[in-house]
Amino acid sequence: MSNAIHLHYEVSGEDFTRAGEASGAVKKRLKSLGYDPDAIRRVAIAMYEAEINMVIHADGGYCDVDIYPDRVEILLADHGPGIPDVEKAMQEGYSTAPDNVRSLGFGAGMGLPNIKKYSDDMRIETTIGVGTNLYLTVKVNT
Amino acid sequence: MIVKDIIDILEGEIICEGDLTQEIKTACGSDMMSDVLAFVKDQSVLLTGLVNPQVVRTAEMMDMACIVFVRGKIPDESIIRLAEQRGITLIKTRFRMFTACGLLYMNGLSGGTKV
Numbered sequence: 565m566s567n568a569i570h571l572h573y574e575v576s577g578e579d580f581t582r583a584g585e586a587s588g589a590v591k592k593r594l595k596s597l598g599y600d601p602d603a604i605r606r607v608a609i610a611m612y613e614a615e616i617n618m619v620i621h622a623d624g625g626y627c628d629v630d631i632y633p634d635r636v637e638i639l640l641a642d643h644g645p646g647i648p649d650v651e652k653a654m655q656e657g658y659s660t661a662p663d664n665v666r667s668l669g670f671g672a673g674m675g676l677p678n679i680k681k682y683s684d685d686m687r688i689e690t691t692i693g694v695g696t697n698l699y700l701t702v703k704v705n706t
Numbered sequence: 707m708i709v710k711d712i713i714d715i716l717e718g719e720i721i722c723e724g725d726l727t728q729e730i731k732t733a734c735g736s737d738m739m740s741d742v743l744a745f746v747k748d749q750s751v752l753l754t755g756l757v758n759p760q761v762v763r764t765a766e767m768m769d770m771a772c773i774v775f776v777r778g779k780i781p782d783e784s785i786i787r788l789a790e791q792r793g794i795t796l797i798k799t800r801f802r803m804f805t806a807c808g809l810l811y812m813n814g815l816s817g818g819t820k821v
Contacts, residue, residue, distance in 0.1 A: 584760065584766075587763075591766070605746060605767065609767050616760075668758055669761065673740075678743050
């Protein structure tokens with residue numbers, strides 16, 4: 565595990581316009597490391613959707629990213645309200661986002677489905693009133 | 707088709723200039739960014755009526771070279787700066803979404819997916 569590159573980002577819950585900064589930074593780093601463009605895009609999109617979710621639903625949180633030669637592992641953790649029904653949240657089109665979020669271009673109920681689609685492994689640990697940990701792994705062709 | 711062709715077809719105006727010779731193979735028209743993020747296409751242009759920084763971030767994650775703002779919408783300075791830093795071309799067109807998409811489609815640009 566010593567050959568992993570570890571990155572940490574705080575995600576502010578107050579400024580929607582800054583959501584995506586962490587994902588953009590990770591994308592840039594992976595690009596500079598010469599990773600496969602398709603894998604980089606999958607990491608960036610999955611992480612971006614998760615970052616947006618964090619800002620919309622959970623008032624921010626943090627991301628830990630571990631970059632290995634063959635995969636990228638991401639933890640997105642928040643102290644938000646938790647997800648009451650994960651199965652429902654995974655359905656395309658299901659959203660609990662408020663209307664003002666929809667006017668910003670999100671809340672279409674595609675966030676978690678998109679994250680699942682672009683990651684090779686996705687695990688959600690969520691507790692009502694405590695928060696949510698989202699673990700993602702994206703494999704990289706070497 | 708290259709970015710420059712899109713400007714000509716849509717009688718567009720450049721708001722932020724990236725690489726105008728970059729090839730564009732597909733297009734996507736939507737105001738919902740999660741719908742845009744649902745289908746990765748190669749070398750795509752995004753047409754949208756939504757004007758906020760997340761439009762540029764979405765294009766960034768998708769490796770899109772160009773964003774077209776329809777109905778003559780003009781992004782603010784913070785959005786333009788974000789696009790500048792990422793080398794993404796911003797264009798505005800007076801055409802509405804349906805017409806702008808139709809014009810590009812007529813000129814050979816496809817949605818990049820079968821459905």
